[in-house]
Amino acid sequence: MSARSFLAFFAVLAVVGLLAYGLLSKGATKIAIGDPVPDRVLPALPGPGHGSLAEHRGEWVLVNLWASWCIPCREEAPVLERFYRRMHADNMTVVGINVQDNGDDAIAFLREHPSTYPQLRSIGNERSAAFGSIGVPENFLVNPRGRLALIWRAPVDDTILRERVDPLIEGSR
Amino acid sequence: MRRAAALAVLVLTAGLLTLAAPVLAAPPRQTTVHDIEDEVMCPICGTLLELADSPQAKREKVYVAKLVVAGKTKTEVKDALVAQYGPSVLALPKASGFDLSAYLVPIVALAIAAVALAFSVARWRRDGGGSSSGEDAPPAPRGEDAERLETDLGRYDL
Numbered sequence: 001m002s003a004r005s006f007l008a009f010f011a012v013l014a015v016v017g018l019l020a021y022g023l024l025s026k027g028a029t030k031i032a033i034g035d036p037v038p039d040r041v042l043p044a045l046p047g048p049g050h051g052s053l054a055e056h057r058g059e060w061v062l063v064n065l066w067a068s069w070c071i072p073c074r075e076e077a078p079v080l081e082r083f084y085r086r087m088h089a090d091n092m093t094v095v096g097i098n099v100q101d102n103g104d105d106a107i108a109f110l111r112e113h114p115s116t117y118p119q120l121r122s123i124g125n126e127r128s129a130a131f132g133s134i135g136v137p138e139n140f141l142v143n144p145r146g147r148l149a150l151i152w153r154a155p156v157d158d159t160i161l162r163e164r165v166d167p168l169i170e171g172s173r
Numbered sequence: 174m175r176r177a178a179a180l181a182v183l184v185l186t187a188g189l190l191t192l193a194a195p196v197l198a199a200p201p202r203q204t205t206v207h208d209i210e211d212e213v214m215c216p217i218c219g220t221l222l223e224l225a226d227s228p229q230a231k232r233e234k235v236y237v238a239k240l241v242v243a244g245k246t247k248t249e250v251k252d253a254l255v256a257q258y259g260p261s262v263l264a265l266p267k268a269s270g271f272d273l274s275a276y277l278v279p280i281v282a283l284a285i286a287a288v289a290l291a292f293s294v295a296r297w298r299r300d301g302g303g304s305s306s307g308e309d310a311p312p313a314p315r316g317e318d319a320e321r322l323e324t325d326l327g328r329y330d331l
Contacts, residue, residue: 018271018274018278067229068232069227069228069229069231069232070228071228100216100217100229100258101229101232101257101258102232102233102236102257102258103257104236105232105236123256123257123258123259124216124258124259124260124261124262125216125217125259125261126259
């Protein structure tokens with residue numbers, strides 16, 4: 001093989017390798033039932049302070065990814081607040097994580113839709129990516145051992161919470 | 174020849190510095206919404222903000238407009254956007270993972286082109302640099318060809 005042929009072969013190989021690597025590395029994070037919940041310390045919303053899901057180990061946690069510009073999130077907010085008030089005494093909490101949003105808009109949203117459960121804020125899409133999120137809102141039920149028990153990539157309402165979430169919590173008792 | 178080239182480089186550098194001086198010395202100008210929108214992304218939509226019309230993009234545009242009205246410079250607006258939406262809001266590839274190739278490929282290509290050019294120049298110079306040194310001259314005619322050439326030249330009485 002001449003030097004020129006070798007160079008051409010190497011160049012083609014490099015381009016194909018680069019494209020293949022690009023295709024493989026662009027895949028979204030995949031999470032599944034039974035996986036440990038993606039977690040990291042985040043700023044509390046509206047602040048000050050920080051929080052993480054690890055603080056709730058030993059409790060059932062419904063993680064809600066939301067954004068102020070998301071219209072279904074407005075309808076979902078009072079549903080989650082009702083759920084939290086109903087279940088909080090039963091070793092259950094809700095944690096909201098604001099994603100892909102502007103901090104001021106998120107605070108204004110919480111003024112309009114007050115929540116008594118903890119709220120955290122993720123800058124940009126870092127947490128969305130960790131949860132393999134495809135939009136907002138999305139909900140994830142985490143068992144007391146910190147593992148995913150339900151992945152619900154849509155808004156929840158009272159019926160879904162009663163039929164899909166409650167049985168998992170009650171079944172563990 | 175070398176002095177002329179050095180002089181040309183000197184004049185060019187001086188010219189560029191003269192042109193760039195007012196830009197470098199001027200205080201940063203207040204920016205406009207349009208000036209920003211074509212340089213930042215709507216992170217959810219994956220497109221430039223100026224092309225996006227999603228609810229998130231609309232909120233982002235309002236935020237940019239607020240900052241512009243507050244008299245922020247383009248850099249300050251971009252910094253504020255990164256603080257709110259993360260680095261993906263900038264219309265620049267990330268300096269990690271596959272996106273790193275967007276920075277590396279041009280550098281590697283430039284390096285390969287420079288090496289290829291250097292080799293070509295060296296080869297060209299080794300081969301005589303285009304001057305007619307005689308090494309590449311066609312061989313002189315011999316035998317019948319030489320006689321015929323002489324006859325032809327004699328015919329013209331040069």
